[in-house]
Amino acid sequence: MLLSDYTFQTVAIGSAILGLISGVLGTFAVLRKQSLLGDGVSHAALPGVVLGFILIGSKNTEFLLLGALLSGLLSTLLITTIVKYSRIKFDSALALIMSVFFGLGLVLLTYVQKIPNANQAGLNRFIFGQASSLMRRDVNLMIICGSILLLLLIIFWKEFKIFTFDSEFAQSLGFSPKKLDLLLSLMTVTGIILGLQTVGVILMSAMLVAPAVAARQWTNKLSVMAFLGAIFGAISGIFGTAVSSFIPKLPTGPTIVLFASLIVLISILLAPGRGILHRLYRQKHNRSLNIERRAENDSTI
Amino acid sequence: MTPQFEIQLIAVIVAVGCALPGVFLVLRKMSMMSDSITHTILLGIVLAFFITHDLSSPLLIVGAAIMGVVTVWLTETLTRTNLLAEDAAIGIVFPLLFSIAIILITRYAGSVHLDTDSVLLGELAFAPFNRMIVFNTDIGAKAIYTAGTILIINLVAIFLFFKELKLVTFDPVLAAVLGFSPTMVHYGLMTLVSLTAVSAFEAVGSVLVVAFMIGPPVTAYLLTDDLKSMLIISVLIGTINGILGYQLAAIFDVSIAGSMATMTGILFISVFILAPHRGLLSIFRRRKMQKTKFGKMTLLFHLLNNESSFIQEQVSQICIVQNHLNWSDHFIKDIINRLQGENCIEVDGVFIKLTDKGRKTTIQEYNELFS
CATH class of the missing domain: 1.10.10.10 (Winged helix-like DNA-binding domain superfamily/Winged helix DNA-binding domain)
Incomplete structure (x- = not known):
């Protein structure tokens, strides 16, 4: 009965699509050692959301998303510029820019709250996410943007692959790393912003990292990793939504993150070849092999 | 003391207290760990609250500090498996702990005033309402004393262990050879960071603690090559951010902590462009x-x-x-x-x-x- 519930279906589909997109995009973010970009960009989106509201004057989702997108993109550009032209490392630049942007967003938010007769209530909800408030309209937007993102990824797959693993080689082949970097950042930022509404600012970073890290344990092939990442993301989305609607007073976003983390834990422990259990088994096996060999050597002497 | 002066004093104390351990975070390439810790201390506070059922208990600070160290330990244990990079480990540990905290709050602490907004945002303007009263006399805002204590602890720790911190930061192998345990110094520093984060986030919110910890040291990093001057410049920049940020907030009547963070950004960008030798202008020239x-x-x-x-x-x-x-x-x-x-x-x-x-x-x- 619950599974055929309209609201449940909407939220579940939305979370699944979000997990799918962030699983695929996260693959590249994790491999490029930019796992925390999700955390940074989603915080940096706040001033864009509020500015979008100030300029348009309504809480129209598309405009707020556009503001978030622009401000997220600006923050990524600033971070890359700082890293390029100074000795400041990526992580410091990220921490600085995201917190400063967030501070600016707070300033704007408190400014908006003084404008009389403005229906600004709930603007910060937008950033902190409220999966249960997802509407069909939002889900449709997600499906459209998600399809465009996936299509772009398929078209530029070869380029992104070379660029991720060997950007100098990519350059020698005539691809511009600068443009590829910009395109990939733009796509990642779009994915992150799409997820903001569902799981919120802090949990979006988990959705970008966890499925991809879990997928990494099972394969050494980029395409398989992206595919598994998408599946793991979607599974966490659906299961998280389902469990949180069966158990009362269980917030959806955090439950999704719990599931994603659980998948990571299982993958790290059990993955064949790389996993911790396999490693322990191999160590034990090697040890017994060593003892046997030593025994053989002793007997020959 | 007028409330305005008190707020500025708290702002400066918090900013300086955050900048001191921040210098070592920036130099040790652990800036994002501050972001992680400022979020996970919420779980520490929630767990400690379940034990004491008292929001003003000092045990909450202890719980938060322990959780900060646990966060670092978990992240490093994950990284040591070599199955994932350090940034990915951070990106998994802190959302997980934070999610657990939020689930606990929504399920069990709904009736108590312990909401996520106040943790994430914080408001400096309310700080003077919370008074410190000793023997029935009002001796100033409570935040001055909590933040002040942490500032003094930071100052004393850095003063006493300056040599150790310096050695471990720049050459951990040499430090180990000479008999200083890099692990001990590392976890000591992380305890300081957690304590500082706890004391600051009440006033400024967890996200902006990151701005105060990382902003001044990163700015100072563009101006000097010497650890001591970097510490001193960071303290100065923190002070400037605190005072100017408050003035701006007072003029436009907006969030004080947010305005301090914005000021941090403005000061950084100016230095980034204008700094002698390392600034954008001198690079282009x-x-x-x-x-x-x-x-x-x-x-x-x-x-x-x-x-x-x-x-x-x-x-x-x-x-x-x-x-x-x-x-x-x-x-x-x-x-x-x-x-x-x-x-x-x-x-x-x-x-x-x-x-x-x-x-x-x-x-x-x-x-x-x-x-």
Whole structure:
């Protein structure tokens, strides 16, 4: 009965699509050692959301998303510029820019709250996410943007692959790393912003990292990793939504993150070849092999 | 003390207290760990609250500090498996702990005033309402004393263990050889970071703690190469951010902590552009100078090289030189003008020739470079 519930279906589909997109995009973010970009960009989106509201004057989702997108993109550009032209490392630049942007967003938010007769209530909800408030309209937007993102990824797959693993080689082949970097950042930022509404600012970073890290344990092939990442993301989305609607007073976003983390834990422990259990088994096996060999050597002497 | 003065005092104390451990975070490439810790201390506070059922209990701070250290330990244990990079480990640990905290709050603490907004945002303007009362006398806002204590702890710890911190930060292997345990120093530092985060987030919210911890040290990092001056400059920048941030907030009547963070960003960008040696402007100026110098030398060498050849008449035509060197019209004109100004070449219609002085400088430069 619950599974055929309209609201449940909407939220579940939305979370699944979000997990799918962030699983695929996260693959590249994790491999490029930019796992925390999700955390940074989603915080940096706040001033864009509020500015979008100030300029348009309504809480129209598309405009707020556009503001978030622009401000997220600006923050990524600033971070890359700082890293390029100074000795400041990526992580410091990220921490600085995201917190400063967030501070600016707070300033704007408190400014908006003084404008009389403005229906600004709930603007910060937008950033902190409220999966249960997802509407069909939002889900449709997600499906459209998600399809465009996936299509772009398929078209530029070869380029992104070379660029991720060997950007100098990519350059020698005539691809511009600068443009590829910009395109990939733009796509990642779009994915992150799409997820903001569902799981919120802090949990979006988990959705970008966890499925991809879990997928990494099972394969050494980029395409398989992206595919598994998408599946793991979607599974966490659906299961998280389902469990949180069966158990009362269980917030959806955090439950999704719990599931994603659980998948990571299982993958790290059990993955064949790389996993911790396999490693322990191999160590034990090697040890017994060593003892046997030593025994053989002793007997020959 | 007026409330305005009290707020500014708290702002400065918090900003300085955060900047001190921040210097080591930036130098140890652990900036994002501060973001992680400021979020996970929420779980520590929630767990401690379940034990004490008292929101003003000092045990909450202890719980938060322990959780900060646990966060670092979990992240490092994950990283040590070599199955994922350090940034990915951070990106998994802190959302997980934070999610657990939120689930616990929504399920079990709904009736208590412990909401996520106040943790994430914080508000400095309310700080003076919470008074410190000893023997029935009001001795100032409570935040002055909590933040002040942490500031003093940070100062004393850095003063006492300056040598150890410096060694472990720049050369952990040497530190280990000399008998200082890098692990001990590392976890000591992380305890300081957690304590500082707990004391600050009440006033400014967890996200902005990151701005105060990382902002001033990163700005100072562009201005100096010396650890001691970096600490001192960070403290100064923190103070400036606190005071100017408050003034801005008072003028526009907006969030004080947010305005302090914005000020941190403005100050950083100004230094990033204007700093001597490392600033964007001086980098571009240096590149431009190097380009001109290289252009001048290339033209001089080219002319000297052609002097011996008997087709000199032809090759020293400006347009042919330009063709040989593949330069733009603008660039070759600029270089010729500069060299003419220095009396190194003379222009005769479409021809350019080295002067005696020019020949001498060219040979001298050549010898400097290639002998």
